[in-house]
Amino acid sequence: MKKIIYALILALVVVSGLVFANCEIKNETTKKLLSADEKKTELKKWEATPDGIKVKKWKMSPKGKKVLIDAAKISKHITAFTDLEAVITCLSLPPGSLLGYGVMARINGEDYILTFEPEESQLKQLNSLKVNDKIILKSQSVSYAPKYSYPIVSVDYVQRGSKVIYKRAPRKGGC
Template sequence: MLPIKPIKKIIAGLILLLLVVSGLVYAKRELKNESPKNPSPKPLTEAEKYEARRKWDFSADGIMFNNWAASPAGKKIQASADKLSNSVKNNTKMEAVIRSLTLPEGARLGFGMMVKIDNEDYILSFGAGASKEFEQLRSLKVNDKISIRSHAISKAPKYAYPIVTGNYVELNGKVIYKRAPRTDGC
């Protein structure tokens, strides 16, 4: 039979171990239930937006872009973009004719094509996506007349045409592409 003093030490050790383990479990549970310490960032105020834009305007990229926008090529692209701005803002259909099934050389816009809308050339970009998503668009041919809707027009010094983001394409009254709604909350 064991003497009583070592048994008391063993029991005391086991109780101490039990207390430490239960404390760790309790602390871990509290950490999981705690709200995140970094709440989502607040939207920028008008003053902060203005300051960020001003800072960008004086950066190397901003200066290069502003010089391009003031050039004849930049003004021509802006004028073409302005022609479509009301249709894009109001999400109305625009009639287009496919001019080329490929984007300009070196373009990094994902899947897209060249179209003519109101006698102006545009890049119609659908972005990167699953090839299955664009399956019906790949069946289009040069000179096909399509109806499109867009939510954005952009421009960049790299491209000689405004970039129209395609949301919806219709061929002969049949919808062949409709952008899936965003699921990430933005």
């Protein structure tokens, strides 16, 4: 009797594994990569939407141009993943911000929003930052949004003095 039950359970596990694997394969094949021409077409469609028009107007405004210029100033360091010296100017983000945990910092004379994805163990060290602290940071991305008057730097690494106080954890389950 036990052998029959074990055989049925094993068969159930194998069949459910195959069904689950088949679902994943179907999901992967439905995702289609767009060619360069298709990407351009989709971008043109989006630019014609109210949100696209709003972003275009923002990019042409003095505020938008300043943010884009400031983002370009550090792009060399971002692409090379090299050290950037920063001074903490504010321990909170602008009012109404939806960026999660972050601070304001001055890099090369310009203000930036620094955002983090800290684990609980890193919060204590990040909370120890004070205004006018000098830090060294590394990042692989800088972005911007019409809602904010500053470029947004997603921080991967922070060092204060000779001590590392933050290092982004690798993403789980993917690239």
